Amino acid sequence: xxxxxxxxxxxxxxxxxxxxxxxxxxxxxxxxxxxxxxxxxxxxxxxxxxxxxxxxxxxxxxxxxxxxxxxxxxxxxxxxxxxxxxxxxxxxxxxxxxxxxxxxxxxxxxxxxxxxxxxxxxxxxxxxxxxxxxxxxxxxxxxxxxx
Numbered sequence: 473x474x475x476x477x478x479x480x481x482x483x484x485x486x487x488x489x490x491x492x493x494x495x496x497x498x499x500x501x502x503x504x505x506x507x508x509x510x511x512x513x514x515x516x517x518x519x520x521x522x523x524x525x526x527x528x529x530x531x532x533x534x535x536x537x538x539x540x541x542x543x544x545x546x547x548x549x550x551x552x553x554x555x556x557x558x559x560x561x562x563x564x565x566x567x568x569x570x571x572x573x574x575x576x577x578x579x580x581x582x583x584x585x586x587x588x589x590x591x592x593x594x595x596x597x598x599x600x601x602x603x604x605x606x607x608x609x610x611x612x613x614x615x616x617x618x619x
Contacts, residue, residue: 502565509579516570525563535591
């Protein structure tokens with residue numbers, strides 16, 4: 473059983489309300505809210521409007537993520553994945569898509585272009601210190617633990 477939180481949405485005319493496609497889905501699909509097709513050439517990025525505006529409760533965020541089918545079949549992904557929509561943002565949800573595929577790709581009106589995840593937010597309390605505890609890994613990063 474999943475937890476649910478109410479999120480108010482204002483939708484432009486023609487926008488598609490996010491929808492979960494299966495009972496176990498964590499991500500709800502969001503669609504392009506465009507009047508005419510948008511061509512994304514290979515290697516190009518485009519900001520695609522969804523026509524959706526959210527009032528996210530404090531203590532939550534919405535994460536914008538790629539759709540796995542678009543990524544696999546066409547090389548289309550969300551460039552700044554996951555994109556974070558903060559609870560105090562009231563602007564339109566836009567998807568920054570990039571075409572990493574072999575061919576140009578056309579986004580058509582109402583195409584499913586990304587998915588959103590509603591997630592709780594935990595804030596860090598950043599405390600200045602003179603030193604940090606030692607670990608076996610230490611400062612090793614970027615491949616330091618093997619391939």
